[in-house]
Amino acid sequence: MLLVRHGKQGLDFMASRVLMVGPSPEAWGGVATVEKNILDAVASTGREVHFVATMRDGSKFTKILMFPQAFFEVRRELRQCDVCHIHTALGMSYKRKYLICKEAAKANVPYILHVHEGDFENQYEHMGAEEQTKVRWMLQNASRVIALSEEWRSYFVRKFELANIVVLENAVFVPQEVSEQKDPTKFYFLGRMCPKKGVDTLLRAVRCLLLTHPETKVMLAGGGEELESYQQLANELGVGRNVEFLGWADDLMKARLSDECLTSVLPSDAEGLPMCVLESMAAGCASIATRVGGLPSLIDDGVNGLLVEPRDPEGLAKAMSRCIEAPDWARMIAQRGRQTIIERYSMKAYLKKLESIYEKVARGSE
Structure with a gap:
């Protein structure tokens, strides 16, 4: 029984x-x-x-x-x-x-x-x-x-x-309170440093974004055998000063990133329903992700997050630019995303x- x-x-x-x-x-x-x-x-x-x-x-x-x-x-x-x-x-x-x-x-x-x-x-x-x-x-x-x-x-x-x-x-567990001091020029990525996570797409998007927003900062938290190759690619693309590779993130680092950054980015080629997106939305961040796997079920594009196509650096840069240029709109998106997590996840x-x-x-x- x-x-x-x-x-x-x-x-x-x-x-x-x-x-x-x-x-x-x-x-x-x-x-x-x-x-x-x-x-x-x-x-x-x-x-x-x-x-x-x-x-x-x-x-x-x-x-x-x-x-x-x-x-x-x-x-x-x-x-x-x-x-x-x-x-x-x-x-x-x-x-x-x-x-x-x-x-x-x-x-x-x-x-x-x-x-x-x-x-x-x-x-x-x-x-x-x-x-x-x-x-x-x-x-x-x-x-x-x-x-x-x-x-x-x-x-x-x-x-x-x-x-x-x-x-x-x-x-995910939803934090009771979230930071009100998130910087719209700062973005973060959580995930393994590998091709299917779209790390090279993100770095190329940063290169596009710097043409209009040279103040942009992107923190990449994750490890893997290809970490050094992505660090080298960042330097080759001329974005080395605007991106920071942090290694694997523990819970404290995740909390710090979601407190500092208004927007999270996950430009994957394939996904199930990634925990890092759920966690960032729960923490009150606007989430930019690709239209793959279960993400379209989670994110209503332009309502509680942003969806872009995989392997599209220009499209990703455009979405990131919107969050910088319209921070109040991005914060509204983030609030709706957090409410989605509270109600459904x-x-x-x-x-x-x-x-x-x-x-x-x-x-x-x-």
Whole structure:
């Protein structure tokens, strides 16, 4: 029998035994942020989800050594749980999670596959036949597949004919108060320094923007193997003095950036529903993002944020210029964006939806 625990802050959570598996919540990136938010929200109800980390930041050797230990812990914990909640992307992530899914199926424990990969369609198409077969097996044998938006739900239904898919849009904790002193000439970016995040597009947009707004400053918070190449590109484009590469951002740095900057920018080629955009909107920043993944479901262009096309430096520069030239308008956009998060993407509503998914999976109901 499933029981409901009544906890702090008005949050309730089902007392079914849940095993959650994914990268460490202390790792860098959006998946870890989602996990951390869930675990913090559940903890506020007075109970816990047992979490097993299959990956931590570190050397390749460290990651290789970690997984066998995690796998045997998962095998042990599957004997005493009702539901296994598995977070995955593609790349190396799916290879680890495929083994976890097989083990859950072997133990007759229903599993939920929470798909975070924003570039899923492209990556899947470039996989070999054997890899595609494994991905299809994971999706089709899950009790539920969680998609991050209606756009992604439609893709999974169309591509894999899934009947077990539900939409659970990412959510964030909303700050009680936000800064009133945000500078319209300052922008910030959060994300891994890699091509699919559109870092080169942002740097080229800055070059366009400096022609009319030489006072512009852009802070880029994120790491990755290509960080140095982007620093070099910034110098080659002549924007090195106007951009600052900060490395990975912890919670304190994120708070500082959202306090200082009126606008956040994420010019990605592909996304699910990025946590950094939700967080910036919750913090009262105007958000400029690309028209990809679940972002059109979140942002109504010109109403609660701004949408631009990917790989369009001129279009991105134009959107950034609007925020500089019309700061009162940008602040109005930011206020509407924050209200959107409060009404649709708060952790309290998210936890209720997740609770319902767990209950149905644990009971074997449709």
